[in-house]
Every structure is written in C-alpha cells, then in structure tokens.
Amino acid sequence: MAALAESKVLEREEIGRYGRQLILPEWGVQGQLKMKSASVLIVGAGGLGCPAAQYLAAAGIGHLGVVDYDSVEVSNLHRQILHTEGRVGVTKVSSAQESIQSLNSKVKVTPHHLVLNSTNALNIIKDYDVILDASDNVATRYLLNDSCVLLKKPLVSGSALRFEGQLTVYNYKGGPCYRCLFPCPPPPHCVTNCSEGGVVGVVPGVIGSLQALEAMKIITDIGDSMISKLLLFDGFSGTFRHIKLRERNPECSICGDDPIIKELIDYEQFCGSKPNDKERQKELLTENQRISCADYKALLDEGVPHLLLDVREPVEYDICHLPHSHNIPLSQLQKSKDILSLLNTPLSDDNKRVFVICRRGNDSQVAVHLLEESVSNLQLSVSDIKGGLTEWSHSIDKNFPLY
Amino acid sequence: MPLSVEIEFSGGAELLFNKIKKHKIELPDKMGVANTWTIRDLIGWIKENLLCERPELFVQGESVRPGILVMINNIDWDLVGGLDYVINNNDTILFISTLHGG
Numbered sequence: 001m002a003a004l005a006e007s008k009v010l011e012r013e014e015i016g017r018y019g020r021q022l023i024l025p026e027w028g029v030q031g032q033l034k035m036k037s038a039s040v041l042i043v044g045a046g047g048l049g050c051p052a053a054q055y056l057a058a059a060g061i062g063h064l065g066v067v068d069y070d071s072v073e074v075s076n077l078h079r080q081i082l083h084t085e086g087r088v089g090v091t092k093v094s095s096a097q098e099s100i101q102s103l104n105s106k107v108k109v110t111p112h113h114l115v116l117n118s119t120n121a122l123n124i125i126k127d128y129d130v131i132l133d134a135s136d137n138v139a140t141r142y143l144l145n146d147s148c149v150l151l152k153k154p155l156v157s158g159s160a161l162r163f164e165g166q167l168t169v170y171n172y173k174g175g176p177c178y179r180c181l182f183p184c185p186p187p188p189h190c191v192t193n194c195s196e197g198g199v200v201g202v203v204p205g206v207i208g209s210l211q212a213l214e215a216m217k218i219i220t221d222i223g224d225s226m227i228s229k230l231l232l233f234d235g236f237s238g239t240f241r242h243i244k245l246r247e248r249n250p251e252c253s254i255c256g257d258d259p260i261i262k263e264l265i266d267y268e269q270f271c272g273s274k275p276n277d278k279e280r281q282k283e284l285l286t287e288n289q290r291i292s293c294a295d296y297k298a299l300l301d302e303g304v305p306h307l308l309l310d311v312r313e314p315v316e317y318d319i320c321h322l323p324h325s326h327n328i329p330l331s332q333l334q335k336s337k338d339i340l341s342l343l344n345t346p347l348s349d350d351n352k353r354v355f356v357i358c359r360r361g362n363d364s365q366v367a368v369h370l371l372e373e374s375v376s377n378l379q380l381s382v383s384d385i386k387g388g389l390t391e392w393s394h395s396i397d398k399n400f401p402l403y
Numbered sequence: 404m405p406l407s408v409e410i411e412f413s414g415g416a417e418l419l420f421n422k423i424k425k426h427k428i429e430l431p432d433k434m435g436v437a438n439t440w441t442i443r444d445l446i447g448w449i450k451e452n453l454l455c456e457r458p459e460l461f462v463q464g465e466s467v468r469p470g471i472l473v474m475i476n477n478i479d480w481d482l483v484g485g486l487d488y489v490i491n492n493n494d495t496i497l498f499i500s501t502l503h504g505g
C-alpha cells in the first residue's frame with residue numbers, strides 16, 4: 001500500500017469544513033495537513049473503535065484502517081454507534097466503512113475483515129502511522145504491543161468495562177510498553193469481558209473519543225501525550241483520575257535494551273485464552289451430572305417433581321427467568337456457610353431432584369459441584385442444564401429473551 | 404501509633420471487597436518487630452482482614468496477581484519500591500484491576 005501523498009495546501013472546501021479546528025493556533029493549517037497525510041489503524045470496530053473512528057474521520061484523517069473479524073449483533077448497538085439496526089449481520093468492518101464514508105467521503109477507509117494474529121499483524125500494521133488498541137481481549141493486546149514495538153509505532157490503548165474506562169499511550173517517545181507494565185498476562189479466569197461483566201455504552205464512548213484525541217495529538221505533534229500516565233475514568237462516581245506510571249523498563253522482554261522477544265509469538269498460548277470476547281464453555285462435570293434442555297423439557301412435561309435452581313444474580317433473574325425456577329445466586333452459594341438452609345425452603349421431602357440453570361451453562365456447573373460437596377448426605381440428585389437459558393431459547397422456546 | 408491508610412479498589416477489584424471501592428483502615432502497631440508496614444505486609448493484611456471471596460483473584464504468593472497495578476498516592480508502586488515500600492500515615496493505596504473490554 002502506497003503512503004498517502006503529502007499535501008502542501010488545503011483546498012477551499014477543506015478550509016470551510018475544518019475551519020473550527022484550523023483557527024486553533026496549536027492546530028492550524030500545518031496540523032490539518034498532517035492529519036490529511038496520516039493513517040490510523042483501529043483494531044476493533046466495537047465500543048471503543050466506533051467513536052474513535054468517527055472523530056478521526058470527522059477531523060479529516062487521511063486514511064483509516066479498521067480491523068474486526070466479527071459481524072454486527074443487536075446487543076452491540078447500545079455502544080457501537082457506527083452500526084445500525086439495518087446492518088445487523090453485516091461484518092463490522094463494512095458497516096463501519098459505510099458510516100465513516102457517509103460522514104466524510106474524503107477519508108480513505110481500508111476494512112480488514114480478519115482475526116489479527118502473529119502471521120498477519122506486522123504486514124497490516126506496517127502501513128499505518130498510529131495504532132489504536134480498541135480490542136476486547138488480552139491476547140490481542142499483547143499481540144498489538146509486540147507488533148508496535150517491533151515496528152516502532154505508537155500504540156494508543158483504551159479499555160472499558162461496566163462503568164469504568166482506562167486510557168494510556170504505549171511505545172511512544174521513549175515511554176513504556178504494555179509489557180513494561182504487565183510482564184505476565186493475568187490468569188484467564190480473572191479476565192471479565194463486556195458480555196459477562198456488562199458495560200454502559202457511554203463509557204467506551206468517552207474512552208474511544210479520547211483515543212482519537214491522543215492519536216490526533218501524536219499525528220500533529222502537539223500537547224502532552226499520555227506517556228507513562230494512566231487515565232482512569234469512573235463513570236459511576238463521575239471522576240477522572242491521573243496515575244503516574246513507571247518509565248520504560250530497560251529489562252523489558254520486548255522493548256528493553258536487550259530484548260528476548262525478537263519476533264511475534266503465539267499469544268493464545270501465552271495468555272491461555274483465545275482472542276475474542278465470546279463466552280468460554282466450561283466442562284467441569286461428567287455427562288451423568290448433566291442434562292440437555294430437551295431432556296429437561298421432557299421431565300417438565302411429564303410433571304416429574306423437582307427443584308429448578310437459577311443461580312444467576314438477581315439483576316439478571318429480573319430480566320427473564322423460567323416461571324417455576326427459584327433464584328439463589330452462585331455468589332450466595334459460594335459465601336454461604338450453610339447451603340442446606342438456603343435450599344430448605346424450596347426443597348421438599350418428596351422432591352430429591354435438583355436442576356441448576358444459569359445464563360450459558362458455566363456457573364450452573366460450578367454450582368452443581370458446590371451442592372454435591374455440601375449436601376452429599378441428603379441423597380439429592382443434582383444436575384446442570386447444559387447450555388443454560390441461552391440454549392433453552394435456541395432449542396426449546398424461541399420466545400425466551402436472550403441478553 | 405496505628406497507621407491510618409485509605410485503601411481503594413478499581414477496575415472490578417472492588418467486586419472482591421463487597422463492591423466497596425474505598426476503605427479507611429487502621430493498621431495496628433506491630434509487636435516485637437520493626438514497627439513498619441510495607442506493601443507486602445499490607446497485601447497479607449488485606450487478604451486476612453478485608454478480602455471477602457476468591458483470594459486467588461487478588462493475591463498470588465506475597466504479591467498481587469498479574470494484571471493488578473498498585474498505586475501509592477497516585478504513583479506507580481514500581482517507582483517507590485514496590486513490595487518493600489514503607490507505608491506512611493495517611494497514604495492512599497489504590498489497587499487497579501486492568502480492564503480488557505472494549
């Protein structure tokens with residue numbers, strides 16, 4: 001891919017369009033010309049990537065690359081604001097491209113519909129000036145960091161979950177890289193994604209917008225970059241907080257003076273998790289401790305006495321539940337010293353069968369484990385309903401809501 | 404003299420502490436040993452006295468698990484001695500669980 005031609009002058013319509021930022025002395029014609037000949041790669045066309053792309057396009061970036069392997073889902077629309085109802089099912093990169101072009105037809109947009117990995121990353125990233133990490137998983141964050149260090153590209157990193165967001169700039173003007181801060185990845189079971197943890201759409205909106213701003217400051221070389229600084233945004237308490245981070249670590253395994261890592265590695269293996277925000281399916285139980293939705297439905301239709309325990313949090317139980325279910329959250333089971341008394345009310349003498357259900361069939365397995373340990377002397381039979389309410393909605397009752 | 408310290412959790416680390424983000428605590432005098440509290444000591448104290456559930460999501464060995472940053476008065480603990488930093492009266496110590504979602 002050829003670099004964008006360096007523009008020496010602004011056209012009349014550009015002066016009209018970008019006038020409000022042109023008259024800023026820090027920005028000026030020079031800043032606008034730099035934007036016009038600059039390219040930014042946005043990795044992730046989700047909650048962070050959408051607003052970042054929108055502001056960069058609006059401000060007159062020359063070339064935007066967008067990487068995403070996924071397609072638009074209805075549950076994305078509350079935060080991924082380039083996508084529309086009409087484009088559910090369309091790839092996120094082409095949906096983003098369509099929105100960006102209708103906002104600013106002068107921007108060149110390159111959609112990269114793929115999973116970024118060790119094989120393709122360097123070849124894609126090398127063509128861009130600034131990289132935005134708007135991804136949603138740890139493996140991609142390490143992959144982007146290492147690629148940016150190897151190619152000497154600044155990396156503007158954003159993340160968001162629930163009501164909180166974080167922002168910093170890595171590998172720029174001698175500052176630290178992601179590995180300087182996090183030499184080891186977090187254990188996979190400690191990582192929460194947006195589909196499990198939830199997120200308020202405005203929060204990635206704020207962080208993604210700030211990522212665009214940081215990219216614009218790098219391109220035009222103005223202001224103070226978020227180097228060795230971490231911005232914490234807490235939307236719940238309405239606070240922004242600045243943290244002073246460490247400098248580059250001379251012993252860092254990739255950006256150090258004598259790096260051990262000289263090429264990209266296998267990031268799935270390094271992080272113990274796959275680069276996506278989809279649910280992991282656990283397999284904690286043996287087959288005889290589990291029952292399929294169809295078999296459970298058959299028991300239900302026969303009128304076999306049993307207790308159906310829904311172990312989701314009350315906030316989720318309130319959204320939707322099976323009418324005959326009883327709600328005891330897994331967190332309560334885990335904290336309880338006396339699980340038996342929790343079960344006493346819903347459990348009667350003549351029903352010794354307990355079925356456990358949750359959103360996707362992971363927590364229910366943990367709960368079955370817990371119950372079997374603590375009520376083993378009761379001769380209860382405890383099973384988990386495979387795939388949980390998600391599977392129930394897919395295979396038994398299409399009208400049962402998914403969230 | 405006991406030390407008064409403000410402990411804060413963010414990025415989801417507070418979920419392990421009854422969802423409470425700010426805790427004002429008093430660290431008692433130590434008997435018989437050097438009367439200083441390091442971050443290492445504090446992490447042990449938090450594990451015993453403040454942590455409500457699943458300690459493996461917060462501690463690993465004598466430190467915090469990978470993915471948690473520790474800030475002492477808004478400065479990266481790496482800049483002030485890490486685990487060996489000696490806590491002063493009225494310090495604010497923030498444990499940030501880094502986010503990965505987007």
Ligand SMILES: [Zn+2]
Nearest residue numbers: 177180252255
């Ligand atoms: Zn580094």
